[in-house]
Amino acid sequence: MTNLETGKPPGWMSSFxxxxxxxxxxNYRSMLGSGFxxxxxxxxxxxxxxxxxxxxxxxxHMGPFxxxxxxxxxxxxxxxxxxxxxxxTQSIERFKRAIQGSLGGLGDVLIWGxxxxxxxLLALVLTWAxxxxxxxxxxxxxxxxxxxxxxxxxxxxxxxxxxxxxxVRVRGAELSRLSQxxxxxxxxxxxxxxxxxLVSRFAAENPGALWSxxxxxxxxxxxxxxxxxxxxxxxxLVLVITLLTALGNV
Amino acid sequence: xxxxxxxxxxxxxxxxxxMGWGPELEVEHYVVVDDELATTxxxxxxxxxxxxxxxxxxxLTVQEARARLSELDAASQRTVVLTRxxxxxxxxxxxxxxxxREVNLGGLHHAAGRTERVPYVYxxxxxxEGLQALAAEGVEISAxxxxxxxxxxxxxxxx
Numbered sequence: 001m002t003n004l005e006t007g008k009p010p011g012w013m014s015s016f017x018x019x020x021x022x023x024x025x026x027n028y029r030s031m032l033g034s035g036f037x038x039x040x041x042x043x044x045x046x047x048x049x050x051x052x053x054x055x056x057x058x059x060x061h062m063g064p065f066x067x068x069x070x071x072x073x074x075x076x077x078x079x080x081x082x083x084x085x086x087x088x089t090q091s092i093e094r095f096k097r098a099i100q101g102s103l104g105g106l107g108d109v110l111i112w113g114x115x116x117x118x119x120x121l122l123a124l125v126l127t128w129a130x131x132x133x134x135x136x137x138x139x140x141x142x143x144x145x146x147x148x149x150x151x152x153x154x155x156x157x158x159x160x161x162x163x164x165x166x167x168v169r170v171r172g173a174e175l176s177r178l179s180q181x182x183x184x185x186x187x188x189x190x191x192x193x194x195x196x197x198l199v200s201r202f203a204a205e206n207p208g209a210l211w212s213x214x215x216x217x218x219x220x221x222x223x224x225x226x227x228x229x230x231x232x233x234x235x236x237l238v239l240v241i242t243l244l245t246a247l248g249n250v
Numbered sequence: 251x252x253x254x255x256x257x258x259x260x261x262x263x264x265x266x267x268x269m270g271w272g273p274e275l276e277v278e279h280y281v282v283v284d285d286e287l288a289t290t291x292x293x294x295x296x297x298x299x300x301x302x303x304x305x306x307x308x309x310l311t312v313q314e315a316r317a318r319l320s321e322l323d324a325a326s327q328r329t330v331v332l333t334r335x336x337x338x339x340x341x342x343x344x345x346x347x348x349x350x351r352e353v354n355l356g357g358l359h360h361a362a363g364r365t366e367r368v369p370y371v372y373x374x375x376x377x378x379e380g381l382q383a384l385a386a387e388g389v390e391i392s393a394x395x396x397x398x399x400x401x402x403x404x405x406x407x408x409x
Binding site for chain 1: 261262267269292296297298300359360369
């Protein structure tokens with residue numbers, strides 16, 4: 001029985017917690033397949049399945065499946081909702097097959113392409129500003145994970161609430177536009193960092209007016225072109241430059 | 251020539267296609283050729299979720315797509331044609347529909363009866379036969395998951 005007020009089926013909390021280890025058995029054949037089935041178990045048990053029946057049900061969720069781990073909960077929630085509503089296995093398989101590619105792409109762009117680099121750059125900027133080491137580390141962990149946890153929770157509850165129609169909701173949320181915004185934020189930080197680097201390396205003697213000028217120029221460059229430069233390789237480059245400069249300044 | 255890529259990929263519209271090939275080829279339009287999908291709108295919506303703002307998608311049956319091949323090629327939009335199976339691509343290639351064109355193998359995954367050729371391409375007897383028929387239709391075939399990776403020729407895949 002689903003609680004009609006919240007739309008949350010019994011066992012939803014253990015299932016949500018299991019989502020944190022959904023990648024634990026990632027492999028090339030079924031990818032997140034067995035992890036997905038593992039997350040379904042609490043929901044299936046609380047539906048009163050046991051023994052052979054439970055066995056069959058778990059098996060039916062083991063098929064190849066891949067998505068961004070933070071967004072896999074959206075599919076899990078939707079499937080739980082669909083099963084509760086009596087949707088047949090074939091439609092559920094087709095749903096999973098259709099949504100996984102989109103979620104994989106959206107998640108990669110939003111998290112690995114925008115959120116992770118942007119929050120790391122934030123930590124780097126704090127380091128540059130002279131904060132003691134525990135502050136950038138702490139700020140990074142807190143900021144990154146609050147976004148991470150919010151996304152997991154949002155996806156899972158959207159899935160539970162909307163079932164098969166969750167696709168329309170996700171479009172409404174405009175994840176790709178959000179990615180763009182985070183991306184621009186990261187580009188801005190990259191600009192500030194570049195400015196700070198240039199100034200501290202080449203104008204240590206007279207930082208006053210030159211500092212301001214270079215910082216503003218770099219800020220503009222970052223704002224205009226940073227979105228093209230904000231990739232994994234750039235990040236590594238920035239880290240290396242930072243390290244070298246830090247060593248050079250000792 | 252406006253179709254910039256023909257690709258066989260079970261995942262159809264997904265990250266590698268949209269993020270990998272999309273920017274590289276400046277893709278504006280995707281044509282998904284699949285008899286089942288062409289009739290189920292709710293599934294199409296789910297595939298469309300993965301598209302960037304700058305691109306659109308159509309879902310056609312093999313027959314519709316075969317009839318519109320030259321129209322797609324003449325259109326100004328830079329288009330990618332995607333099929334889930336080798337068989338659907340065979341349908342497009344009928345009556346020299348794809349003669350002289352290149353077909354990209356991007357993802358055929360593990361299933362009973364299929365063996366691994368490269369980590370993202372598993373082929374069974376039906377797929378091998380279909381690819382040979384494509385080659386016989388004058389189509390050039392190679393496997394490559396992303397624009398930056400090395401292309402693997404059909405000979406190497408079947409050898």
